[in-house]
Amino acid sequence: xxxxxxxxxxxxxxxxxxxxxxxxxxxxxxxxxxxxxxxxxxxxxxxxxxxxxxxxxxxxxxxxxxxxxxxxxxxxxxxxxxxxxxxxxxxxxxxxxxxxxxxxxxxxxxxxxxxxxxxxxxxxxxxxxxxxxxxxxxxxxxxxxxxxxxxxxxxxxxxxxxxxxxxxxxxxxxxxxxxxxxxxxxxxxxxxxxxxxxxxxxxxxxxxxxxxxxxxxxxxxxxxxxxxxxxxxxxxxx
Amino acid sequence: xxxxxxxxxxxxxxxxxxxxxxxxxxxxxxxxxxxxxxxxxxxxxxxxxxxxxxxxxxxxxxxxxxxxxxxxxx
Numbered sequence: 001x002x003x004x005x006x007x008x009x010x011x012x013x014x015x016x017x018x019x020x021x022x023x024x025x026x027x028x029x030x031x032x033x034x035x036x037x038x039x040x041x042x043x044x045x046x047x048x049x050x051x052x053x054x055x056x057x058x059x060x061x062x063x064x065x066x067x068x069x070x071x072x073x074x075x076x077x078x079x080x081x082x083x084x085x086x087x088x089x090x091x092x093x094x095x096x097x098x099x100x101x102x103x104x105x106x107x108x109x110x111x112x113x114x115x116x117x118x119x120x121x122x123x124x125x126x127x128x129x130x131x132x133x134x135x136x137x138x139x140x141x142x143x144x145x146x147x148x149x150x151x152x153x154x155x156x157x158x159x160x161x162x163x164x165x166x167x168x169x170x171x172x173x174x175x176x177x178x179x180x181x182x183x184x185x186x187x188x189x190x191x192x193x194x195x196x197x198x199x200x201x202x203x204x205x206x207x208x209x210x211x212x213x214x215x216x217x218x219x220x221x222x223x224x225x226x227x228x229x230x231x232x233x234x235x236x237x238x
Numbered sequence: 239x240x241x242x243x244x245x246x247x248x249x250x251x252x253x254x255x256x257x258x259x260x261x262x263x264x265x266x267x268x269x270x271x272x273x274x275x276x277x278x279x280x281x282x283x284x285x286x287x288x289x290x291x292x293x294x295x296x297x298x299x300x301x302x303x304x305x306x307x308x309x310x311x312x
Contacts, residue, residue, distance in 0.1 A: 013292070014292065015280050016308050016309055088312070116248070116249070117247060117248050117249045118249070119249070120248065120249025120250060121245075121249040123249070124243075124245075124249065124250055128284060146288065173311060173312030174309055174310070174311055174312055175309065175312045176307050176308070176309055176310075177307060177308045177309060178307060178308075180247065180307075181247040182245065182307075183247070183249055185249075186245045186246075186249065186250070189245060189304075189306075190245060190306050190307060190309060193282040193284070193290050193304060193306055194282075194309050196282075196284070196288065196290035197282055197289075197290045197291065197292045198292070205309060205310065205311055206311050206312075207311035
């Protein structure tokens with residue numbers, strides 16, 4: 001057996017993208033286009049419910065309960081979509097985190113094994129992200145990564161991308177195909193490595209859940225998530 | 239000193255370690271690397287500047303090579 005000559009590192013696309021040849025590659029241009037589409041869609045939803053409601057009220061004031069229902073829809077539909085996007089990342093240690101699911105009563109491992117594995121995984125993730133982001137991981141459960149498309153926040157099952165300028169956030173759903181008992185921090189490490197390998201490929205593999213202003217996503221996050229989003233928005237605004 | 243690790247349910251497992259002068263360790267690392275690739279794992283070499291490289295041959299000059307699983311859209 002012969003060892004590969006050093007250096008043997010070759011720049012390559014994300015391996016997972018090769019299985020998605022039918023999917024349009026995500027680029028700076030497609031992100032701008034998708035952002036405009038989401039804005040138009042949200043405006044369309046608001047108008048589609050508001051105008052009939054107002055028209056009903058104008059025609060028959062006694063129909064105000066129906067107007068209220070229309071206006072409630074105009075508020076609720078965009079709110080539900082933003083909330084769905086905000087739920088995508090799943091920070092380490094959050095209610096939907098893998099860590100509680102791997103507790104001994106799940107039959108996967110003993111408590112000390114679980115804690116050891118989480119500790120080992122967190123240590124590796126900390127080594128990968130460096131000192132500054134390590135503190136963010138500890139306090140918010142999400143890892144921040146600067147990229148060409150913006151500033152990323154990675155959780156166990158998804159990512160938020162704050163675009164340069166900090167005025168728009170994309171929410172992506174992306175996870176390990178077969179997580180098979182991996183510690184929570186290892187799940188984030190998987191996404192971090194994939195993102196670092198090929199940022200556009202990562203965004204191509206991920207499923208876009210929502211795009212909109214940071215304040216809309218922020219409402220759907222818990223306190224830790226809000227803190228992480230604020231940090232990423234500040235970083236993207238610089 | 240290079241290190242080949244696999245992300246797994248224990249956090250991670252060190253599969254091989256090698257140094258420039260240790261030919262046997264290098265050969266063992268290459269064997270372990272290829273075995274992981276055959277299992278469907280993806281090899282990622284962090285470069286230290288916030289990027290990582292997908293590698294299909296073990297980069298013997300790398301400090302760390304991480305074997306990870308495939309990701310997918312949720």
